[in-house]
Amino acid sequence: MSDHSNGNGVVILDTLSREFRRHLLFSLGKNEAESDSDYCYRAAALAARDRITEDWISTRERIDQSDTRRVHYLSLEFLLGRSLNNALLNLDLEEPMRKALHRFGVELEEVIDQEPDAGLGNGGLGRLAACFLDSCANLKLPVSGYGIRYEYGMFNQTVDNGRQIEGPDHWLRNGNPWEIERHEDIRKIHLYGRTERTSDADGKLHHEWVESQCVLAVPYDMPIPGYRNGTVNTLRLWKATATDEFNLSEFNAGSYTESVAEKNNAEQISMVLYPNDASENGKELRLKQQYFLVSASLQDVIADWVKRNGEDFTDFGKKNCFQLNDTHPACAVPELMRLLMDEHGLEWDDAWAITTECMAYTNHTLLPEALERWSVGLFGNLLPRILEIIYEINERFLAFVEAKYPGDKELLNRVSIIEGGNNPHIRMAYLSIVGSFSVNGVAQLHTDLLKSGLFSDFDRIWPGKLNNKTNGVTQRRWLSHCNPGLRDLLTETIGSSWESDLEKIKDLAPYSEDAAFRKKWRAVKQANKERLTKYIAQNTGVQFDASMMFDVQVKRIHEYKRQLLNILHVIHLYDRIMRGDTEGMVPRCVLIGGKAAPGYHIAKLIIKLANNVAARVNAEPKAADLLRMVFFPNYRVSAMEVICPGTELSEQISTAGKEASGTGNMKFMMNGALTIGTLDGANIEIREKAGEENFFLFGLDAKEVAETRKHYDPNAIINSDDDIRRIMELLEGGRFNENEPGIFGELIGGLRNPGDQWLSIADLRSFIDSQAQVAGIYMNPEQWDRMSILNTANSGWFSSDRTIQQYADDIWNVGAI
Numbered sequence: 001m002s003d004h005s006n007g008n009g010v011v012i013l014d015t016l017s018r019e020f021r022r023h024l025l026f027s028l029g030k031n032e033a034e035s036d037s038d039y040c041y042r043a044a045a046l047a048a049r050d051r052i053t054e055d056w057i058s059t060r061e062r063i064d065q066s067d068t069r070r071v072h073y074l075s076l077e078f079l080l081g082r083s084l085n086n087a088l089l090n091l092d093l094e095e096p097m098r099k100a101l102h103r104f105g106v107e108l109e110e111v112i113d114q115e116p117d118a119g120l121g122n123g124g125l126g127r128l129a130a131c132f133l134d135s136c137a138n139l140k141l142p143v144s145g146y147g148i149r150y151e152y153g154m155f156n157q158t159v160d161n162g163r164q165i166e167g168p169d170h171w172l173r174n175g176n177p178w179e180i181e182r183h184e185d186i187r188k189i190h191l192y193g194r195t196e197r198t199s200d201a202d203g204k205l206h207h208e209w210v211e212s213q214c215v216l217a218v219p220y221d222m223p224i225p226g227y228r229n230g231t232v233n234t235l236r237l238w239k240a241t242a243t244d245e246f247n248l249s250e251f252n253a254g255s256y257t258e259s260v261a262e263k264n265n266a267e268q269i270s271m272v273l274y275p276n277d278a279s280e281n282g283k284e285l286r287l288k289q290q291y292f293l294v295s296a297s298l299q300d301v302i303a304d305w306v307k308r309n310g311e312d313f314t315d316f317g318k319k320n321c322f323q324l325n326d327t328h329p330a331c332a333v334p335e336l337m338r339l340l341m342d343e344h345g346l347e348w349d350d351a352w353a354i355t356t357e358c359m360a361y362t363n364h365t366l367l368p369e370a371l372e373r374w375s376v377g378l379f380g381n382l383l384p385r386i387l388e389i390i391y392e393i394n395e396r397f398l399a400f401v402e403a404k405y406p407g408d409k410e411l412l413n414r415v416s417i418i419e420g421g422n423n424p425h426i427r428m429a430y431l432s433i434v435g436s437f438s439v440n441g442v443a444q445l446h447t448d449l450l451k452s453g454l455f456s457d458f459d460r461i462w463p464g465k466l467n468n469k470t471n472g473v474t475q476r477r478w479l480s481h482c483n484p485g486l487r488d489l490l491t492e493t494i495g496s497s498w499e500s501d502l503e504k505i506k507d508l509a510p511y512s513e514d515a516a517f518r519k520k521w522r523a524v525k526q527a528n529k530e531r532l533t534k535y536i537a538q539n540t541g542v543q544f545d546a547s548m549m550f551d552v553q554v555k556r557i558h559e560y561k562r563q564l565l566n567i568l569h570v571i572h573l574y575d576r577i578m579r580g581d582t583e584g585m586v587p588r589c590v591l592i593g594g595k596a597a598p599g600y601h602i603a604k605l606i607i608k609l610a611n612n613v614a615a616r617v618n619a620e621p622k623a624a625d626l627l628r629m630v631f632f633p634n635y636r637v638s639a640m641e642v643i644c645p646g647t648e649l650s651e652q653i654s655t656a657g658k659e660a661s662g663t664g665n666m667k668f669m670m671n672g673a674l675t676i677g678t679l680d681g682a683n684i685e686i687r688e689k690a691g692e693e694n695f696f697l698f699g700l701d702a703k704e705v706a707e708t709r710k711h712y713d714p715n716a717i718i719n720s721d722d723d724i725r726r727i728m729e730l731l732e733g734g735r736f737n738e739n740e741p742g743i744f745g746e747l748i749g750g751l752r753n754p755g756d757q758w759l760s761i762a763d764l765r766s767f768i769d770s771q772a773q774v775a776g777i778y779m780n781p782e783q784w785d786r787m788s789i790l791n792t793a794n795s796g797w798f799s800s801d802r803t804i805q806q807y808a809d810d811i812w813n814v815g816a817i
């Protein structure tokens, strides 16, 4: 625990107060009396940022002076959430800032709540990138992030008559105190046009990208502070803007204003985050974003290389590594080839050796609809030179495969980067695999399934290239910061070393047998449930009861995640209550939250059903003491920081084989929730680490899922199981849509369809039974708390520090600097 009660603490407190006042006055032009909480937030953020700045500069100098390999994490998404809370925690300034603000009559929590989330991501993939940056800084690794500075982040979700409404997230409207613009590092990006081939005097062929349209990429740097270790890494986000070159013909024709207005087009590229999670939309603007990020970032790294090494690229691949967060930045492979050949004069073979020495790719999904493919026509129009290079990469790759497996034409078709046919497409996953030295999955099951399924040919062609790196989350944000009560209890019990080395949390395990400790454990959870109860009431008007069990499922709304299965279970409990069959029932409050992609009709209908079931349940007097339900709107990082500490039961109920890893499951485990889950993604590892007796398992496993699909008969299950039959009768009889007849027809049809991909009815009996076991154990609080403690105690594996140490050792080959 921090100690600011000494003389040094007073100095820090005085300095912070002074700097807070100075920023209010001189950075923001406000005196104390006229400053609202937003100004106080801004001043506090600037004061905190000042404390980071020297370490930021010295970290940069340390990396510049060392000969270490540098890692560049390329991601279209960084779901950072808020920065002030994180900075204060990592700098150990929480208490001094609280006291400093008290001097001005201001509460720290209120100030922290003013900061809008940096919602530059959809869900797990973007949040993973943010946790990774935190862990890289904690481990002092020379890793920087590269992303896009979207003007509008993930949409704001509100609910109207039970339906999702999307609103714009203009998170930058009041400025962003955490970013610094670096106009000296602006890069120029080409789009459209065509390529021109010329031979020089020596007969060497040159390619030039001509008649292109140019946009500028302007970098904004955000500091990523390590945990009390003097390291501050950088996240560089690119904003698109027009070049200063005018369209001269228009200008001369007198269309000055039109010519200036035209420049707005360039800014569209970084205007908005695409809100699709686990599906692709194939829009040209999205491809522009991808190439924009990749080209700006690679040019940035190369410019820095040339500054230090001149035009000698011999060691470039040894000294740099690009980690591709899914295929979204896959254009990095051909773009690095283009830059090395067309801009720096390297030959193909040298450029290819360098490229495949420094590219590494992380796969995040097995869902076919999420695998990126770009139509060759669209791609070639926007990025003509890049398409040429992809064709040549493919030609050489197929020649290599043909030489290795002569005569296997089927194999060539299967692994070709270009999927042929009338409307040929580029398979971005294959491009990424061919161009990378490492390809990793994000949980053991996911990697095994990649090897045996989607990427099996590549696993045969390059044994060992596919590897596993099970995801993790940072315990600084997801335990220390969001659950101060638990943090303090842990620290008084086992010390604080777990904050930078989560394996140390193992020392908690013996305390599960200590009744006095369990009482304290229970008190912390109770306080967090009360905090969550308030938060829910403020945001929804629904009143939870902190004496009931808190049963939570928050994540993107997607059929494979099976929020529908969860709702069916709520309907089952409601049915029991209405029939008076409440023996052995435990009072529970069910929370579901998450955003649906705006174009995902079924996911939006699931939100509507959740809201309608909640309304029905909450209006039923007989249910008041046994069952309550809420759909929590606008699920996001700062909401999860209140939700996960107050959760007792974590719902991780995806159809087995569909969830690559999951990371929400890990946050809940760290905070002492018990998991009810399928054998999917990292749930399997959670169950292994927690012990199977401390995990509520249900449902088919991935193999059984594949088997069941062949002869799935949901209607037979419904007819032969009274509980399930009654659930369907309530749903189909319109109990949850009395004034809106027929609106849930598609959901019902899906459940009853033998072709249903998600097999909700197949797992429902097992889910209901497992939930009954949950209730049985919850009635024995001593037993529940024992299991809860053991979940937290065994969560060490799920720190992103462990994940990142594995990336550093096995893929990046870098150490602390």
Ligand SMILES: *Cc1c(COP(=O)(O)O)cnc(C)c1O
Residues within 6 Å of the ligand: 122, 123, 124, 127, 554, 555, 556, 635, 636, 637, 640, 661, 662, 663, 664, 665, 667
């Ligand atoms: C952790 C997190 C996710 C990922 O949740 P899963 O349950 O793994 O899908 C998504 N969104 C937010 C805001 C998160 O914090």
